Amino acid sequence: MRLFWKRKGPAGPRPQDIDCGQVMQRLYEYIDGELDDPDLVARIRAHLELCQRCYPHYGFERAFLRFLAEVRDGAPPNLRRRVFQRILEEETRKG
Amino acid sequence: MDQDSQDKQREFNDEALVHLDTLYNVALRLTGDAADAEDLVQEAVLKAYRAWDRYERGTNCRAWLLTILRNTFINEFRKRSKRPDPVSFETVEELTVFENVQDVDPEGSFFRHIVDDEVRRAIDELPEEFRTAVVLSDVEGLSYAEIAQVMGLPVGTVKSRLFRGRRRLQRRLYEYAVEMGYIRP
Numbered sequence: 436m437r438l439f440w441k442r443k444g445p446a447g448p449r450p451q452d453i454d455c456g457q458v459m460q461r462l463y464e465y466i467d468g469e470l471d472d473p474d475l476v477a478r479i480r481a482h483l484e485l486c487q488r489c490y491p492h493y494g495f496e497r498a499f500l501r502f503l504a505e506v507r508d509g510a511p512p513n514l515r516r517r518v519f520q521r522i523l524e525e526e527t528r529k530g
Numbered sequence: 531m532d533q534d535s536q537d538k539q540r541e542f543n544d545e546a547l548v549h550l551d552t553l554y555n556v557a558l559r560l561t562g563d564a565a566d567a568e569d570l571v572q573e574a575v576l577k578a579y580r581a582w583d584r585y586e587r588g589t590n591c592r593a594w595l596l597t598i599l600r601n602t603f604i605n606e607f608r609k610r611s612k613r614p615d616p617v618s619f620e621t622v623e624e625l626t627v628f629e630n631v632q633d634v635d636p637e638g639s640f641f642r643h644i645v646d647d648e649v650r651r652a653i654d655e656l657p658e659e660f661r662t663a664v665v666l667s668d669v670e671g672l673s674y675a676e677i678a679q680v681m682g683l684p685v686g687t688v689k690s691r692l693f694r695g696r697r698r699l700q701r702r703l704y705e706y707a708v709e710m711g712y713i714r715p
């Protein structure tokens with residue numbers, strides 16, 4: 436396995452404790468905050484900080500997800516009124 | 531109207547209807563049509579109102595409503611959907627786009643040039659099982675566990691659908707950006 440370390444790591448998990456393939460496999464779960472194993476999170480973080488191959492990929496995926504979050508459509512203003520109307524009709528029908 | 535009805539309406543308004551934007555946005559991505567989305571939301575909200583006594587107080591109301599919305603879509607709307615449902619398990623390249631862009635645009639700035647309508651179209655072209663997972667997660671911010679509840683799936687399946695859905699969407703947006711000259715192939 437070729438490694439692309441930028442510099443020596445601090446104390447704690449070493450970047451080579453997990454390889455690039457494993458990091459890529461869990462990357463979305465890491466970004467989504469969905470990994471419940473704190474050791475794994477720490478290993479991935481240590482790897483990302485120092486791996487010149489994975490770190491830019493991580494940045495790219497985050498940019499993509501931030502971008503997706505922006506295409507949200509809100510309900511049209513009349514919809515709330517129409518929904519209320521249906522509920523009122525329901526109550527009236529029930530008597 | 532009696533006091534009970536008024537209390538019920540007030541509670542429903544405060545707890546359920548605060549999620550109207552989420553319901554509409556998800557409905558719009560499910561149906562691909564504004565008028566159908568409004569119909570779907572109205573149907574789902576009415577069902578939720580009728581079932582309000584069975585909603586367990588203090589649990590996740592947004593996920594409960596979205597479950598009703600999605601089931602309503604699948605049972606009643608999918609049949610009359612105006613667009614053909616994309617083939618679910620066609621073979622599509624699910625490699626990351628990063629490999630293509632790392633030398634020219636590793637930060638993904640090309641995404642910024644893509645107009646919202648094109649993003650919506652690309653999302654709408656995903657097969658439903660991927661589309662729902664991506665919209666719930668990446669547009670509405672639901673957790674994997676919430677998506678699993680809404681879609682009636684194990685968390686592991688949600689993970690893989692999200693993974694594959696995101697990769698497909700990314701690929702589609704990248705191809706569009708190349709076509710439009712926003713990025714060099």
Ligand SMILES: [Zn+2]
Pocket residue numbers: 454455456458482486487488489490
């Ligand atoms: Zn790496």
